[in-house]
Amino acid sequence: MSAGTSKKVAVIGFGNMGSGVVEALYEKGVPGLELTRVVDIDLETPRPVTVPASYLSTDWHQAVNDPAIDIIVELIGGIEPAGSIISEALRNGKDVVTANKMLLAHKGQEIFSLAADLHRRIGFRASFVGCHALIHEFQQAGVAAKSYRRIYAILNGTSNYILSTMTREGKSFEQALKEAQEKGLAETDPSDDVDGIDTANKIRILLGLITNSYRTVQAFPIEGIRNITAQDIRYAVELGYSIKLVGVIEQNEGRFNVAVHPALVPQTSLLGTLEGAYNGTELEDEYGVVSGFVAPGAGVYPTTDAIVKDLLNIAGGESLPMPSSAEELSLGSTEAAERRYYLRFSAVDQAGVLARISDIFWKHDISIAAVIQKEAVSRDFVPLVMTTHLAREGNLQEAVKRVDRMEVVRAETRVIRILNADT
Amino acid sequence: MSAGTSKKVAVIGFGNMGSGVVEALYEKGVPGLELTRVVDIDLETPRPVTVPASYLSTDWHQAVNDPAIDIIVELIGGIEPAGSIISEALRNGKDVVTANKMLLAHKGQEIFSLAADLHRRIGFRASFVGCHALIHEFQQAGVAAKSYRRIYAILNGTSNYILSTMTREGKSFEQALKEAQEKGLAETDPSDDVDGIDTANKIRILLGLITNSYRTVQAFPIEGIRNITAQDIRYAVELGYSIKLVGVIEQNEGRFNVAVHPALVPQTSLLGTLEGAYNGTELEDEYGVVSGFVAPGAGVYPTTDAIVKDLLNIAGGESLPMPSSAEELSLGSTEAAERRYYLRFSAVDQAGVLARISDIFWKHDISIAAVIQKEAVSRDFVPLVMTTHLAREGNLQEAVKRVDRMEVVRAETRVIRILNADT
Numbered sequence: 001m002s003a004g005t006s007k008k009v010a011v012i013g014f015g016n017m018g019s020g021v022v023e024a025l026y027e028k029g030v031p032g033l034e035l036t037r038v039v040d041i042d043l044e045t046p047r048p049v050t051v052p053a054s055y056l057s058t059d060w061h062q063a064v065n066d067p068a069i070d071i072i073v074e075l076i077g078g079i080e081p082a083g084s085i086i087s088e089a090l091r092n093g094k095d096v097v098t099a100n101k102m103l104l105a106h107k108g109q110e111i112f113s114l115a116a117d118l119h120r121r122i123g124f125r126a127s128f129v130g131c132h133a134l135i136h137e138f139q140q141a142g143v144a145a146k147s148y149r150r151i152y153a154i155l156n157g158t159s160n161y162i163l164s165t166m167t168r169e170g171k172s173f174e175q176a177l178k179e180a181q182e183k184g185l186a187e188t189d190p191s192d193d194v195d196g197i198d199t200a201n202k203i204r205i206l207l208g209l210i211t212n213s214y215r216t217v218q219a220f221p222i223e224g225i226r227n228i229t230a231q232d233i234r235y236a237v238e239l240g241y242s243i244k245l246v247g248v249i250e251q252n253e254g255r256f257n258v259a260v261h262p263a264l265v266p267q268t269s270l271l272g273t274l275e276g277a278y279n280g281t282e283l284e285d286e287y288g289v290v291s292g293f294v295a296p297g298a299g300v301y302p303t304t305d306a307i308v309k310d311l312l313n314i315a316g317g318e319s320l321p322m323p324s325s326a327e328e329l330s331l332g333s334t335e336a337a338e339r340r341y342y343l344r345f346s347a348v349d350q351a352g353v354l355a356r357i358s359d360i361f362w363k364h365d366i367s368i369a370a371v372i373q374k375e376a377v378s379r380d381f382v383p384l385v386m387t388t389h390l391a392r393e394g395n396l397q398e399a400v401k402r403v404d405r406m407e408v409v410r411a412e413t414r415v416i417r418i419l420n421a422d423t
Numbered sequence: 424m425s426a427g428t429s430k431k432v433a434v435i436g437f438g439n440m441g442s443g444v445v446e447a448l449y450e451k452g453v454p455g456l457e458l459t460r461v462v463d464i465d466l467e468t469p470r471p472v473t474v475p476a477s478y479l480s481t482d483w484h485q486a487v488n489d490p491a492i493d494i495i496v497e498l499i500g501g502i503e504p505a506g507s508i509i510s511e512a513l514r515n516g517k518d519v520v521t522a523n524k525m526l527l528a529h530k531g532q533e534i535f536s537l538a539a540d541l542h543r544r545i546g547f548r549a550s551f552v553g554c555h556a557l558i559h560e561f562q563q564a565g566v567a568a569k570s571y572r573r574i575y576a577i578l579n580g581t582s583n584y585i586l587s588t589m590t591r592e593g594k595s596f597e598q599a600l601k602e603a604q605e606k607g608l609a610e611t612d613p614s615d616d617v618d619g620i621d622t623a624n625k626i627r628i629l630l631g632l633i634t635n636s637y638r639t640v641q642a643f644p645i646e647g648i649r650n651i652t653a654q655d656i657r658y659a660v661e662l663g664y665s666i667k668l669v670g671v672i673e674q675n676e677g678r679f680n681v682a683v684h685p686a687l688v689p690q691t692s693l694l695g696t697l698e699g700a701y702n703g704t705e706l707e708d709e710y711g712v713v714s715g716f717v718a719p720g721a722g723v724y725p726t727t728d729a730i731v732k733d734l735l736n737i738a739g740g741e742s743l744p745m746p747s748s749a750e751e752l753s754l755g756s757t758e759a760a761e762r763r764y765y766l767r768f769s770a771v772d773q774a775g776v777l778a779r780i781s782d783i784f785w786k787h788d789i790s791i792a793a794v795i796q797k798e799a800v801s802r803d804f805v806p807l808v809m810t811t812h813l814a815r816e817g818n819l820q821e822a823v824k825r826v827d828r829m830e831v832v833r834a835e836t837r838v839i840r841i842l843n844a845d846t
Contacts, residue, residue, distance in 0.1 A: 270717055273696050287724040294693055294715035301710040318741055 006034040007315040010063035012085055013075030014040035014047060017099060017126075020304035021073060023049045030308055032315045037063045064088045071314055073307060074098040083107050090120045097310040099126035099303055104208075105201035108323070112214035116324045123310025123320050128202045130155055130279020130297035148210055149284045151249040152265070152419055155202040157277030157297035158186045158193035159225050159245040163262075164275045167233050167242065173226060185277060195224035196245060196260040203247040203260060208323040210249070211256075215326050221334060223261040232344060232414060235385045236264050239342070239370060242272040246419055255332040264342050264387075264418040270294065271419075335394030340369065340418035342387050345403065346411035349382035353408055357384070364399035366391040381410070387418060429457040430738040433486035435508055436498030437463035437470060440522060440549075443727035444496060446472045453731055455738045460486045487511045494737055496730060497521040506530050513543045520733040522549035522726055527631075528624035531746070535637035539747045546733025546743050551625045553578055553702020553720035571633055572707045574672040575688070575842050578625040580700030580720035581609045581616035582648050582668040586685075587698045590656050590665065596649060608700060618647035619668060619683040626670040626683060631746040633672070634679075638749050644757060646684040655767060655837060658808045659687050662765070662793060665695040669842055678755040687765050687810075687841040693717065694842075758817030763792065763841035765810050768826065769834035772805035776831055780807070787822035789814040804833070810841060 009025060011018050018040065025035040027049055038051055039060045063069055064085055072089040074096060076082050082103050086096050087110070096115075098104070104111065104127055115122050131153065154160050158180060165176040177194065180186035192198045200222045208214055225245050236243050241264035250257040265271045270292040274280040279297035284290045296302045313320050347353045354373060361368060372385040388396070400413050432448060434441050441463065448458040450472055461474055462483045486492055487508060495512040497519060499505050505526050509519050510533070519538075521527070527534065527550055538545050554576065577583050581603060588599040600617065603609035615621045623645045631637050648668050659666050664687035673680040688694045693715040697703040702720035707713045719725045736743050770776045777796060784791060795808040811819070823836050 268696050268698070270693070270696070273691050273693070275691070285724075285728075289719050289722070289725055289728075290717075291719075292715075292717035294713075294717075296712050296714075299712070301708075302712055305708075305712075316742065319739065 006032055007070040007311070008034050008036045008068055009071045009073060009311060010037035010039065010066070010069045011035065011073045011075065012039040012060050012063055013077070014038050014043075015075065016300055017303050017307075018075045019047050019049050020300035021075065021307050022047075022051060024304050024308050025311075026051055030312070033308075033311050037066065037069060039063050060085050061088075064092060064094070067092075069094060071095045071097060071311060073311070074100060076100075077102065079103055079107065083111070086111055086122070087114060090114050090118050090122075093118075093120070095121045095123070095314045097123040097126070097307055097314070099124070099307065101127040101198070101201045101205060105204040106216075108205065108208055109214050109216045109326075112208070112323050113326065115322065116214075121314055121320045122322055123307070123314060124205070125306035125310050126303050127205060128155060128279075128297075129299070129302040129306045130157070130295050131206075131281045131293050147251060147286050148249070149251055149286060149288070151206065151210070151247075151281060151283045152271060153203070153206070153247045153279070153281040154244050154271055154274055155247050155279050155281075155297065156193050156196075156199045156245060157279060158190065159196075159199075160274060160279075160297075161185050161277045162194065163225060163228065163233070163243055163245065166228070166230055167237065170230050170234070172230055173228060191224075194226055196222045199245060199247045199260045203249060203258060206247075207249055207256070207258060207329070209321055211327065211329055212323050213325050213327040213329060214323040215328050217256075217258065217329050218331060220258040220331065221261065222259070225262050227414070228262055228416075229414075231383075232342075232416065235344065235372060236342065236416075237267070238372065239264070239385075239387060240267055241265060241342075241418065242267050243416065244271055244274070246271065248419070250337075252332065255330050257332045257334075257337050259334075262416055264416055264420075266420055335392065335397075337393045338390045339393060339396075340388055340390055340420060341396055342416040342418055343385065343400070344414040345384040345386075346409060346413070347382060347384055347406070348408040348410060350408050353382065354384065356406065357386075357403055360402050361388070361399050364391075364395040364402075366395055366399055429455055430493040430734070431457050431459045431491055432494045432496060432734060433460035433462065433489070433492045434458065434496045434498065435462040435483050435486055436500070437461050437466075438498065439723055440726050441498045442470050442472050443723040444498065444730050445470075445474060447727050447731050449474055453735070456731075456734050460489065460492060462486050483508050484511075487515060487517070490515075492517060494518045494520060494734060496734070497523060499523075500525065502526055502530065506534070509534055509545070510537055513537050513541050513545075516541075516543070518544045518546070518737045520546040520549070520730055520737070522547070522730065524550040524621070524624045524628060528627040529639070531628065531631055532637050532639045532749075535631070535746050536749065538745065539637075544737055544743045545745055546730070546737060547628070548729035548733050549726045550628060551578060551702075551720075552722070552725045552729050553580070553718050554629075554704045554716050570674060570709050571672070572674055572709060572711070574629065574633070574670075574704060574706045575694060576626070576629070576670045576702070576704040577667050577694055577697055578670050578702050578704075578720065579616050579619075579622045579668060580702060581613065582619075582622075583697060583702075583720075584608050584700045585617065586648060586651065586656070586666055586668065589651070589653055590660065593653050593657070595653055596651060614647075617649055619645045622668060622670045622683045626672060626681060629670075630672055630679070630681060630752070632744055634750065634752055635746050636748050636750040636752060637746040638751050640679075640681065640752050641754060643681040643754065644684065645682070648685050650837070651685055651839075652837075654806075655765075655839065658767065658795060659765065659839075660690070661795065662687070662808075662810060663690055664688060664765075664841065665690050666839065667694055667697070669694065671842070675755065678753050680755045680757075680760050682757070685839055687839055687843075689843055758815065758820075760816045761813045762816060762819075763811055763813055763843060764819055765839040765841055766808065766823070767837040768807040768809075769832060769836070770805055770807055770829070771831040771833060773831050776805065777807065779829065780809075780826055783822050783825045784811070787814075787818040787825075789818055789822055
């Protein structure tokens, strides 16, 4: 960037995050960046920061079609009009910075291929603030031909907050969700967060980064945390684990295993110790070297920081990590995946139940690592919990189906995967 | 980097790390980088990788004075001739990549100022592999005027391995050191690692990065782990802490508190859970936002990876984080620092000892947070352990001096700082 010339920036979306960016660029000021336009359909609501009236507009075309503007910061979220804003900005020769993970996860193919064709840059650190330092790591991953064996990540602060509360205070999912909603940490409709959708969006973006491909991957299993009980958490803790909502990317000879689900992770691991609204990522490279990152997963300051860093990279003429090929990825079959499992059976307290269940597992080539059978708390149920050694997911599902058909089993067996780097 | 032109690279130092880099550049190959020269005073010892004889030389001048070479990778370590190699390379218009933390910590002022004057780049991710992702974070810290309130870091894998072994197996420092030496994880002369010198070198480099100043800072307190006993570790665990060797940089209104010492950190914190030879860094920015990084602190693959990333940044014409000013930093006084403390007293088992010690602390404005007094294990000694609330270091030292002069106190009181982000 030559001295004296500042890049002109428009911010579209003047909500909480937009206000943070406007404060950084306009009130505090960042050398090399000049805010010249702020767009929002609502210009009436008071904001914590003010800009000259001449900056304001309710029409995003005024930003996107203005030849004087170099960079568009898109902060309105959702698919439309955000997608049109970004596409038109790219076509008009502008670079783009966005925090819009839903758009990038679902329309990444259109947007990144357009940017690649037009030689424009898209900064999207803010779309997953919780691991934007990680993006730097990936930035050269393609060039250095470095491949990651596995990435396990906690990417949703709301569900992590809920699971932390359940663990610490023994609360039910419903109680912990209500508490999070009262504190403003969960939406009235929490399904994006607790059903794993937000985590899956971020996992799609991450996958694009590490593979350098913007091609939309086929559907992968997504499971949220609504079924996790305080009881399961207590057993997990007794076994030395925490229960977390984890995004998983595993690579084995070019085939990817991608999923989002609750998992038991060792209490003393980076993910196992992650409390509250934090995000964390563990990654293992091709040499078996494990690194980890922990950072807040959301918030005005971390988001603003991520956006300003992207803007500075663009203003400085530096490259930004961005998938740039259309390569199709091959996903491994879920059935063939090998995992350890936590199982909680709802069986009537009757002699021989443990033996019969063990027999079914043995016949499905599943070996048992640990058993917790406590004295029955009622006449009816015996709490029976097992963990397995590595087993094929297909075998496990078959065995559980057989167990669940036993007349002494009164409810579906709870199955939670164990993600343990050491096995 | 224009297509078809590769940057020519010379590696000086063909040991373990040099072999890793040669393997990456020559055997595997990295687009944009061409290895053309390998220098070592010993060309006889067999290496895990071979290069054409024409590449080899015992004279580093052949690399540094060769106009065809673009980048020098310095991997011999120590102050000289490494310092001369780097200076001459810079003067000859070459960029430099180095893993030499001792040189950068002690001669950083000469080297970085020379590089700044000559507009050359120095890549030094490999000088602290354990947090090179962090360097990216700092890269724009200066530009974004972002300041960090505190950095707590475990930067020495050897001492962390020793402390982990002591914690897990109840071993003494001497036993754990011997085990580490037998496993090749500690040098025959371990003082660089266990006396905090290596950590202090990395802290100096980090400080230069976050302040953007290469000016050598005055001496700061450095304390190693030789005096840590298995007993102290047991008490720490009982109180909910791990004992770790921590590098500390704290900033308060432009004054820096810099130190290296053993510390009690919460067991469930990022640093508290760090086991074995890993490195970890916790940082808190000006908004109170905490991020963390965990990565292996050493090893051929992580080091090679860091070096290749630096080389790719240089080949790609990208900027590298590097202190570029001569600003003098102001260090805060140690006495004025406020900390929590762990104290273990060696007092004779006699009525009133606890009361007298408490009285001395009360008179020095130090309030006690927790006390562990167990039944006496021998006729003579009563194990008495305390933790304090926040107290001025000056007051604490005074109070401990008074306690240690009491006739019932038979050995120096063990004082270990508590680093707890929450207090």
